[in-house]
Amino acid sequence: MQIKRRTFLKGALAGSALLSLPLVFDSKADAREELKPYKPDKVTFNFCEMCFWNCTEKVFVNDGKVRKLEGNDKSPLNFGKLCAKGQAGIKTLYDDNRLKTPLIRVGERGEGKWKKVSWEEAFEFAAKKFKEVIDKYGPETIGLEMHGTGEPGIHRLFEVLGGTTNFAIPAYSQCTGSRDVGFYYTFGAALGGHEPFDLSNSRYIIMLGRNETESLHVSELYHFSKAIGNKAKIVYVDPRYTHTAAKADKYLQIKPGTDAAFVLALINVMVTEDLINHDFVDKYTTGYDKLKPHIAKYTPQWAQEQTGIKAEEIIQIAREISSFAPNCIIVPPRRSTRYGDDTQFARAIAIANVLLGNWFQPGGFFKPNKIKVPNADMPDVEESKYAQLAQQKNAANAVLSLTNLPTTTQEIVGVLGLDNILWEAIRTQKPYPIKAMISYATNPLFHTGDSNKVKEAISKLDFYMVVDILPWEHTLYADIVFPESTYLEMYAALKSIGWKYPYVNFREPAVDTIYDTRDIWAIAHGIAKHMGLGEFFPFSDAKGVLYSSLNQMPKDQRDKLLKDGVISLGPIPEDADLSGDIDPKVAYQKMLDAYKKAPFNPYPIALGEDVSFNTGSGKIDIYSDSLAGNSFDPLPNYTPPNKPKKQNEFRLIFGRVAVHTHARTQDNEWLLEHYDDNNVWINPQDAKSINIKDGDKVVLVKGNLKSLYPVKAKVTDKIIQGTVFIVHGWGRFSPYTTRCYEKGVSDAEFCSNDTDPLSGAAAFLNSFVSIEKV
């Protein structure tokens, strides 16, 4: 039996009303036949792991098989909705290409030749390798990378092994790092993964390259849709006309890498015409007096030259958004790591928002709230003999040793790491050799700037361990591959995420494991036990970890979690209704009055609470003494993007589609039905200059490098001249992920390895390629 494709698509795109219609899971049933009410044998609770957003969901099971996923309507995160990727989680569970058993390499690295082994053999092998590396080189020579998805059990193992420094979350260097560092220097707080943008209550929204509808998380899209319903004015700025551009009131096609010039000119107009929110700026900020003379040179006329956006447009937008302050927002893009001046770009956006006074205000930035949950009862990792050895050795953080980052940035990088630099440290074996590396649920051949350098880096390792669900490309290079169970087959530690409405998620398995796989806590436990460190993993799997936390919770909360699959602090006040003729001031006041009685408060400044900031001054630093003290610009300046060196070279930019998550879903049967290959977007004038027609097969070329497989050219004026665009995550070369094998072109082969000097994050888009017809 199969869920019919059309039904799946409808359900994915529709809201909860459609999702609650009865479905009949019978491929032979004709649409005209009478529908029978769907009755699941059982319903279990879970949270989606198809992306890091972790939407809360219910899992419907019949005859021992998962038949349907549905958003949990009791969750204040996603209000009963899932996106297409989330619903297609079923097809990841039942993907017959999955890793089915532990594997040990028998061929050369890259060949993907393995032998199947038992779990005991796999644990013994990994334990022996880790011991060898620690004995020979020290515990600091173990590295770990993990992404937003997955469980922290592997990080605990890393700490127990003494690996305290060389850790990286790729999302920092690829995605949010520069933006969060820029906000940290300004507000003393990073924005984090679940960003605090109060879109639903906003009356004017400017988005720069924040492609909300395709780089998509359910609740963000839900709130964005509410903003549209509320008739908020939306200005979208991007070199490419995206689906989000199609939803905007105004689309501005900007030259790539010039966004900072646009924002600096907005600030110029706000300051010159005195459009700023004086009450807010006077009370909460320092350095506005220094901003005034600094910003004078960044006029709209100057910005027109840089960005290609008319000066009159910039002036009008600055006036319009200021007129809605503080209930408006200039959305800081998620992936701001692009051209090397991204932290200063983020600072410019932060300051422009400060001038609107929209921090902790409806329609601006809300204050995230979180429910504290008890941790599982486990011994302190610092008591492990290897952690103590690492402490004695006091080894430097390899990444920080290779960078010149200012002190404040180092504090952030010390926690989140820099994946791009970590792989470079492995490749160069500097400042000291890193000899063992773990990749957990992330594929370094697709998330770093130059995948060939990562392959070279792997060749320097004594031991490369991969834990994943599918045999993606990096597994071909691994010495050992541990097959992880999918989220539908396992328990997980409780998950409490900071968000506008606080909530806790709960996961239980819907079905037994299909293959010989285990959860990451069980994998970490097995390796630790074989190294004589079993005491640090008193629970043999995720179930033990979960119930240790649950058993420490107050009974009423625990019962509610087990009954509903989620707990939240409520009731949740309604958003302001700005859709009709109601005076917005009245609508906001009604909402704020309701929050006065709620057990949590996302708008403390609007409600007149005392707020201080985690900066040296306790206020928002428009002028940053910290940056000045480290010889960086204390106020944001503009650095023009680099230029191509040769004729007919085009800047390569990349992005996402709504039905795939990064490079992790390209083997998913249902998602492939909606997007199964990427193509190269090229402007008609550029295409004409190199004699390319729409649909021609082409390859990307950079020096000696040519893309592995030809793809089609898409000739369209939706992309600005001088720039080509591809969707991320394609160019797949693992023969074991058969559905996407040899499809598309990968940006990771061609991206730049430059970094932003202030955050250390990758500046991927400083790269140019030429296009050849094949």
Ligand code: SF4
């Ligand atoms: S946004 Fe989509 S893929 Fe991500 S967690 Fe939610 S339902 Fe899953």
